[in-house]
Amino acid sequence: MPESSRTHLVLIPSYNTGPKVFETVREARAQWNPVWVVVDGSTDGTAEELQQMAQADAGLRVWVLPQNQGKGAAVMQGLRTAAAEGFTHALTMDSDGQHPSALIPAFMAASIQRPETMVLGRPVFDASAPLLRVRGRRVSNGWTQLETLFAGIGDSLYGFRVYPIEDLLAIMDRQPWMRRFDFDTEAVVRLAWRGVKPVNxxxxxKYLSADEGGVSHFRYGRDNVLLTWMHTRLMIEFALRLPSLAWRRLRGAPPFQR
Structure with a gap:
């Protein structure tokens, strides 16, 4: 097992993914120490087994929220505890087996080398990717590029990424959004506005079939409405920022700065 890091941890929010979460956690633990899991009100019985796994593994910790609050809220729970214990960065990944655990060390190394940045996964799709999801992603990415003045964010939705904890908590504490499916996209936009540069x-x-244990909680109607509302809010806020951004440009300063 890898040695324990005092600055960087893996944070896995989980909601009703069934047995696939156990495989995800084991693979993450094989690559990194520590790994934390926040069970977001799951009703599939996985919380109990995850807690048993944690009792036998000092590098694994599990929190169980009493009811489902959303991905962003679950991540925020983990970030608060991590900050209180002195951690500076968290790699977030989904619990459903879509994200590549084998790349955890490479992402952590990139973050350690440039701790002032956010290290973002840029997805490489295979034939299993639903075409509708891929096309919808392009739309969201286009809005993100505009909202951040083409700051270089490779993908706004892929949740396999390393965040600077202090910066992300500062953003989330100031407003009530980013608690559900809107978390991943709004996080990178607001971090870019804060002057945190991306490394892609x-x-x-992987989009796993039901036979492979794949579980998806994405709902095209509900979640696209949420994303549309999110981008509407961000564009309004971006428009209000334009005068100050233009003034900074005239003075030769970066538009977004820490």
Whole structure:
């Protein structure tokens, strides 16, 4: 097992993914120490077994929220505890087996080398990727590029990434959004506005079939409405920022700065 890091941890929010979460956690633990899991009100019985796994593994810790609050809220729970214990960065990954655990060390190394950045996974799709999801992603990425003045964010939705904890908590504490499916996209936009630069690393993404244990909680109607509302809010806020951004440009200063 890898040695324990005092600055960087793996944070896995989980909601009703069934047995696939156990495989994800084992693979993550084989690559990194520590690994934390926040069970977001799951009703599939996985919380109990995850807690048993943690009792036998000092590098694994599990928190169980009493009811489902959303991905962003689950991540925020983990970030608060991590900050209180002195951690500076967290790699977030989904619990459903879509993200490449084998790349955890490479992403952590990139973050350790440039701790002032956010290290973002740039998805590499295979034939399993639903075409509708891929096309919808392009739309969201286009809005993200505009909202951040083309700051170089390779992908706005892929949740396999390393965040600077202090910066992300500062953003989330100031507003009530980013608690559900809107978390991943809004996080990178607001971090870019804060002056946190992106580092993009290609990473494969797998869309598992039901026979492979794949579980998806994405709902096209509900979640696209949420994303549309999110981008509307961000564009309004971006428009309000334009005068100050233009003034900074005239003075030769970066538009977004820490």
């Amino acid at each position: 690393i290609d990473a494969p993404v």
